Amino acid sequence: MVKLTINGRDIKADEGTTILYAARENNIYIPTLCSNEAVAPYGACRICLVEIKTARGRERLVTSCIYLVEEGLNVQTDTEKIRKIRRMLLELLLARCPDSEVVQDLTKKAGLEKTRFVEQTGNNKCILCANCARTCEEVVGVAAISLAKRGVEREMTTPFSEDFSEACIGCGSCSYSCPTGAISMEDKNRTRVIKWPHNTMEFKMKKCSVCGQYWAPEKQIEYIAKTSGTPLSDYDACPDCRE
């Protein structure tokens, strides 16, 4: 166990945990957009910046989603400096994704009504945190989507920006991991519809042989059967009806 203080509170955390998770464990709120327990730390949104002072007296700003707890660390999560930086980051994000409710909400919480910057159109609600692509690659192991291009041209897209991603199994993890609702997923009986910022994909659902419910995309079931080495017939019935 490592002993540290966050906002003056003495806290104990397991070695190897990030400041962000140590704070969460102790009900200390640090806003963040791109952090997700399921994938490796990335540090893109910078909203979770905190001020630290190390045991050796070094003071600096770090992203709490990456920086690991250490003995004697003194963390401040809500100083004037941090609030200022967060406000500016959110103001930039609001210009990028004016339609995102999540960004609007965070911006309001930070005390901002509107952005002074040029608003962009056509970005959907995507902040390019790559949670979707990272989950798809690191958790699902499929890498059906990724980020393409560089800098301001950067976008989340399918291979070669084609309408259809051959590799996609329709699991919808991208939608679950998206912090801003830029990717949506809807099951309409026989069809699952996943909407990405640049296109829409549809997947045929499998019908449960017992209850008749459409319970998962066929491609996903094939993928699970293949990666787990189990016969496809195991998946005729949905999990609820399986013996």
Add this chain to the structure above:
Amino acid sequence: MAKLKSPGELEALRSSILKKRDPDKPCITVCNGTGCQAYGSKNIAAAFQEEVKRQNLAAKVDVKTIGCPGFCERGTLVVIKPKDIFYQRVRVKDVPEILSETIGKGNVINRLLYTDRTTNVKVTQEGEVPFYKRQMRLIIGNNGLIDPTSIDDYLAIGGYTALAKALKMTPEQIIDEVKKSGLRGRGGAGFPTGSKWETTRKAIGETKYVICNADEGDPGAFMDRSLVEGNPHSILEGMIIGAYAIGSHEGYIYIRNEYPMAVRHMRIAIEQAEACGLLGENILGSGFSFTIKIKRGGGAFVCGESTALMASLEGRVGEPRAKYIHTSEQGLWGKPSNLNNVETWANVPLIINKGADWYSRIGTEGSKGTKIFALVGNISNTGLVEVPMGTTLKEIVFDIGGGIPKGRKFKAVQTGGPSGGMIPESLLDLSVDFDELTRAGSMMGSGGMIVMDEKTCMVDMARYYTTFLEGESCGKCIPCREGLRQMKYILDGITEGRGKEGDIELLEELSATLIDASLCALGSTAPNPVMSTIRHFRNEYEAHIKEKKCPAGVCTFEAVKVK
């Protein structure tokens, strides 16, 4: 060539090379650097070879193509050794005359000599040219002495003696020597090289990597290119010594593919060093083994950042990551990795040969040794300048650089590449080292120095560099990607006549956020051009915004006039 099995065999080889050479035999050296090649130096070298054959002079003179000695402005450069007769702006038509007059009769051709601008006197010897005379060319100077594709040439000027010496020292002794020398990383950040080596040496792990960063991406900077092209063995020697000190057996040189000659020369150098037993298994019979591979970069500016470079080396997208865990502990493929810049590696043999005491006498309190600057822009003597740390900007720009051409006035000099700051005339007495430049709101960077005259609009320059950085931002983190996008919008607006009250303050606010919140140094240094121009040339911003006037007459405000 048989592999050398001991330092003694290396010395024997060196003696046999030197014995075959007559130091008094004239040698015509033709600069084959990329700059001079643009002037047609390849044809000139070929013409010399042909003409030597035609006039039957092979017994009387040698012809050698060399790397860039630095005075690019006056290319193609030809120096005739051993008298060091310096001919500039040489063209193919001058070749027969040089051979018949200078080599044949010993006459100097006046027309090809350099004229000192201040005294109007012709200068005969290379060392007497004011551009060179005021420099201290410890590193780049060797470019003029050797054919970069010849290991014999490098051995003839004492090459690999530092390696032989280092292999007799303990790794700790080497690290101590480098620490004592005060050498700081020439890639820009100025981190103490010896400490970096020590951390990597002490890091836990069997496999450790040594990397040379030759991904020189700053517009207008070409010192690393010239070193790799002109003296690749010096970099290899530095890397082998570093690897031995660190305990690494695998090294990589990351060169951008836009530097084809650098890649070619380095490849030849590696093959030669391997053939001689200076690289590979059991180097000079010491039991120490080390290999070096070249990796070519795709030319993304951000890949010069160490973590992005390592990602690219691994075959992944070149994006930086947070460096809370240093690359010296977890770098390439998660292993302890020591990355240094080309020029840093090239300094290492010098330190080992001459000692830390000698080296640390050069330079300032906090910055030791010399630094090579690429002097470009509105400057009379474009080229590479190597001076001791602590030389003033004035000396570099006026005494060495020859001042501003066309009788114009000096306005600013930008140091440190696209994310460096612009330094105004009032600070020309600043002595150039890592700390002084940072204090002035700029940085050393890799050593670019772009001089601007009075006809330069500083707001337009800030816009230009911000546009460059916006295009080169990897786009991973929000402050850099979105912040630079908005900064560019604002600067576009100001230079096009759409500037409004509050723009300067908003730029300042954005800058502060980029500095504090960016993931890597590209983002955190990107506001430098904007911040430094606001700091030193605020009146120009105000003229653009309030009066819709560009004091330098660069911005035309077309968009406003049309309305």
